[in-house]
Amino acid sequence: MARKFATRVTNIEISGIRRAFEASTGEFFNLGLGEPDFDTPEHIKRAAMQAIESGFTSYTVNKGIAELREAISAKFNRDNHFSVGPEEIIVTSGASEALHIALQSVVERGDEVLLPNPGFVSFAALTKLAEGIPVGVPLGEDFTMSVEAVKERITNKTRALILNSPANPTGAVEGERNVKALVDIAADHQLTIISDEVYEQLIYDDLQHVSPARFYDSVITVNAVSKTYAMTGFRLGYLAAPAANVEQMVKIHQYIQACASSISQKAALAALTGPQDCVAEMRREFKRRRDFAVAALRELGMDFRTPQGAFYIFPRVTDEQEFVEALRKQKIIVTPGSAFGSLGKQHVRISYATRFENLERAFAIMKDVVTGGERTGR
Template sequence: MQFAQRVSNLEISGIRKLFEAAGPDSINLGLGQPDFDTPAHIKEAAIQAIQEGRTGYTPNLGIPELRQALSRKFERENGLSYAPSEIIVTAGASEALHIAMQAIINAGDRVLFSDPGFVSYGALAELAGGVPSPVPLDDHLNIDLDATFEAMDGARAIVLNSPANPTGVVETEETIRGIVEYADDQGVIVISDEVYEHFIYGATHYSAGRYGENVITINAASKTYAMTGWRVGSLAAPQEIIDECLKVHQYILACATSISQYAALAAYTGDQRVVTAMRDEYHARRDLLASGLKRMGFEFPLPEGAFYLFVPMDQDLIESIIQAGVIIVPGPAFGENGQGYARFSYAASRDMLNAALTRIQKLI
């Protein structure tokens, strides 16, 4: 049987392979999934929506009240001016990234993204018929502006991710502004993946859309409100981009799940102290895991955002740690330049992190 070449060329995500293969006694520090339950008021809003029969199709863009709430959120938290008509509610950030690529990428177009970087960017570019063009980070795991500017010549799009997965790096305003402005000069569209924006420890988040009109802003309730399984995200952009993205969204999904949309409405309009509490706990977990690994002799920059450590270590040790029942993700899952690293997720309880450190210490 023959299949589409653009699909056959892809590999299943290395992260998901490890997650699916994890044994019952494993400590899973591989998946970027919050271990917090979705806050009660969000679940209650979903139950109420079900009881009120809000279970039919919604407008393709999403329910108006959620898009209005997102518009206010972007203005209040990000300094961005998106009208409700310039926002599409999607099935998580994953669908938002997919429809953005499908709408703007033609066959052979180059799509830039960081290497190491999130596993979806190159795959989605290839599915859209584009050419994945990874750009190496600098020695501190930050975006290398010179290398990025050089690679941007003739490119169609660049994906920005700050705070970044897998590195946890939070890019400076100078870097974000520089990329957006240079991309605008070169006719390159910026896709800004900002799903970890609220999990920052001492640094400041800068939304790319503040610095130009050539930006597609991707976000989601998934990480912010511990709603990964609800599958609700958003894509915001100038109207001419939205009009094209909406065509793709209509034909692959029609609309995001109605119940999830009402739950997300409660999330964005409800008590935001739940987000602060999760951020503070992630901060403590980062310090716990980082200090434990550093006591064993590992050296790495302390990440300022997301909930990952990207730790230099050789492949043999990575395999030994996994065999010992601590699931971590080998760096090459995030690109060629991830060789010699492993990603640890600290979106797990302190007890689990301490247990993982104990197992690793025995190996060391």
């Protein structure tokens, strides 16, 4: 008899980002993965090693060690301009777990969750795992969340709204006016906002990050040390929410994870409380790469919006699969836009989170592919 699997699992697919990466073997210029190429700063690595050497390798309390939650609380107050106490914070195994327990805690079977389309691949998949229904919201021409499109898609089944700024895959940054308008809609319809802010420190052109929790109580704010401090492998994220939400989410966290890695928690504490010049240095380098990628794509005559944050650019192409395959044959990996939702079709996501020298070589090859007759569109 054939094995039966739960439909909530069979209804989701492996990430298109991973498929693009794993389909390639050998040496490639990888412009597909969203992972900083920088080494983790030394003071953070030392903190992790000291944790191991001192024997700090056991379970911690479910929510995370007190000193780390206090540091996160201070960070939200200082950087994001909203007040949250240490007891309203859960330290998680990456932002991925934080998103998972946030959705599990508020979504019932058949509830609808509004999310950006195109948007980060996990949003729809985690909604389905919670037995909810993902409802894609078309973005505006500048790739920010369309207020009118959100209004049009609210029904009596709508339970939550996911915001992501700066955004993956587009690099768009939500301005204060738009955030306030979305908060007003959420308040009018008693929706929970889940705000994914993992790229908040990677914003360019003198723009400012705006957290919806500044203006609204029913917000679950998700963040991590992964992108800001080049700590993706530490798997350390965190969330902040009202006490009633945290009380429910910590139950899920307790049973699926128990606690985040004790070693990673000490490293995150060093990251948040230590020198921040490393963050500024990485941001400057990402901006340099962004500017190079923008100039290179303009030279190729491609149609795109200049990203304002994160480390992605999302140009339009005529045939994404043909474009992706043409580059793959030349040992360059990019991600098809359809991996990020139905409205990502006819786009590709290019990550500039790789060494500048690799970007130069990859875009030189890309120029040969485009000018050699591959159909890219305008």
